[in-house]
Amino acid sequence: xxxxxxxxxxxxxxxxSELERVLLTHGPALGRLAASYESRPALREELLxxxxxxLWRALPSFRHEASEKTFVMRIATNRALSxxxxxxxxxxxxxxxxxxxxxxxxxxxxxxxxQTASRLQQAVRELPLALRQVMxxxxxxxxxxxxxxxxxxxxxxxGVRLHRGKAMLKATLxxxx
Amino acid sequence: MSDPDMERxxxxxxxxPQSATADLARMARRERRILYAWIxxxxxxxxxxxxxxxxxxxxxxxAPVRFAAVGIWVLTIVVLGFTVSNWRGMLAAxxxxxxxxxxxxxxxxxxxxxxxxxxWQILVADIIVVAGAMALEYRDxxxxxxxxxxxxxxxxxxxVAIVLLWWGRRERRRAGRLTAMQRAMARDPENPxx
Numbered sequence: 001x002x003x004x005x006x007x008x009x010x011x012x013x014x015x016x017s018e019l020e021r022v023l024l025t026h027g028p029a030l031g032r033l034a035a036s037y038e039s040r041p042a043l044r045e046e047l048l049x050x051x052x053x054x055l056w057r058a059l060p061s062f063r064h065e066a067s068e069k070t071f072v073m074r075i076a077t078n079r080a081l082s083x084x085x086x087x088x089x090x091x092x093x094x095x096x097x098x099x100x101x102x103x104x105x106x107x108x109x110x111x112x113x114x115q116t117a118s119r120l121q122q123a124v125r126e127l128p129l130a131l132r133q134v135m136x137x138x139x140x141x142x143x144x145x146x147x148x149x150x151x152x153x154x155x156x157x158x159g160v161r162l163h164r165g166k167a168m169l170k171a172t173l174x175x176x177x
Numbered sequence: 178m179s180d181p182d183m184e185r186x187x188x189x190x191x192x193x194p195q196s197a198t199a200d201l202a203r204m205a206r207r208e209r210r211i212l213y214a215w216i217x218x219x220x221x222x223x224x225x226x227x228x229x230x231x232x233x234x235x236x237x238x239x240a241p242v243r244f245a246a247v248g249i250w251v252l253t254i255v256v257l258g259f260t261v262s263n264w265r266g267m268l269a270a271x272x273x274x275x276x277x278x279x280x281x282x283x284x285x286x287x288x289x290x291x292x293x294x295x296x297w298q299i300l301v302a303d304i305i306v307v308a309g310a311m312a313l314e315y316r317d318x319x320x321x322x323x324x325x326x327x328x329x330x331x332x333x334x335x336x337v338a339i340v341l342l343w344w345g346r347r348e349r350r351r352a353g354r355l356t357a358m359q360r361a362m363a364r365d366p367e368n369p370x371x
Contacts, residue, residue, distance in 0.1 A: 032190060082282060085354040120189050129358060137185060166182060167268040172226030175182075 020103045026072045029140050033073065036124050036136045037080040043087055051079045065147055073137055076149040089125075123172040131165035134158055226253040240314035248306030252299060259295055263288050279359045286352040293345045302338055304330070 023030070024078050030051055038044040054075050066094075124132055137147045144158045151158070231248040233242045307330050311323060 081279060081358055085351050087359060088354060119188060139187040
């Protein structure tokens with residue numbers, strides 16, 4: 001049925017080229033972010049589609065109060081949350097800490113595991129949601145303050161989560177501290 | 178980022194782009210077309226129902242059909258009014274922080290559940306309207322067409338009920354996951370069992 005808020009959106013036809021510029025600039029980062037929330041390729045494409053559509057809707061409201069990258073990552077993170085709410089992963093990462101501890105790989109597998117980005121991604125996907133979010137945004141180059149703005153946290157809380165995320169990622173990848 | 182581990186991981190992370198940018202642009206254009214189609218379909222269905230009611234009133238014009246036509250008009254207007262008021266202001270949350278977004282997403286989910294409950298009420302109202310039309314039909318024309326009308330009513334009502342049941346279950350599960358995510362994000366990472 002009708003959604004009143006959508007009609008003003010439809011009227012704006014000039015936003016397509018702006019969207020393409022934003023996607024050209026941030027597309028790879030968006031792809032990596034999507035991969036950190038969704039491992040299944042078909043559903044990852046669906047998530048990327050949701051993100052692109054959400055960006056198209058949100059771009060007119062961008063007021064340059066934060067950097068464009070922060071704005072884009074905020075929207076993408078929110079879409080990813082919606083996505084995993086509607087289509088939960090096979091192994092839910094909301095409370096995965098205990099599962100990770102039980103499934104640490106053997107040392108001879110570790111060197112190979114950290115070599116590839118895809119394996120790093122897999123390890124990131126295994127992080128609990130609250131830690132995964134800050135780690136992904138930090139990997140994409142956002143400052144603690146920007147991450148705090150994206151997630152609605154304090155910068156101090158982001159620092160704590162980064163510290164804990166690092167420790168858990170090291171444990172998952174089998175790196176010694 | 179002065180932490181060597183973070184720099185090393187970030188470098189490995191960014192070496193692996195997962196998506197072609199051109200594909201994203203294509204997807205966005207496709208979504209935009211879907212939005213146009215979605216909005217067009219909404220109003221088309223509303224207009225079609227109002228037109229069907231007018232046709233029933235003018236072309237057939239018997240008492241039961243006029244009764245049903247009025248029912249269609251009233252229910253269509255009520256549903257469109259409820260839809261607009263239920264969704265107003267619910268679509269502009271994507272630019273908020275994740276914590277705020279989750280709060281609004283839960284509110285949206287509650288709005289969808291309200292919409293589904295309203296759907297059950299409309300279904301009951303629809304049955305009452307059709308029952309009224311059938312009573313008038315029986316009074317004026319006898320029972321000859323009643324079996325067909327009853328069969329049509331049963332098929333239509335059953336189909337709508339199945340959709341509402343499926344949608345309601347799906348939406349309740351979704352609301353549960355959103356609430357779980359909100360709890361997970363709010364949890365103190367130093368004390369995850371809090």
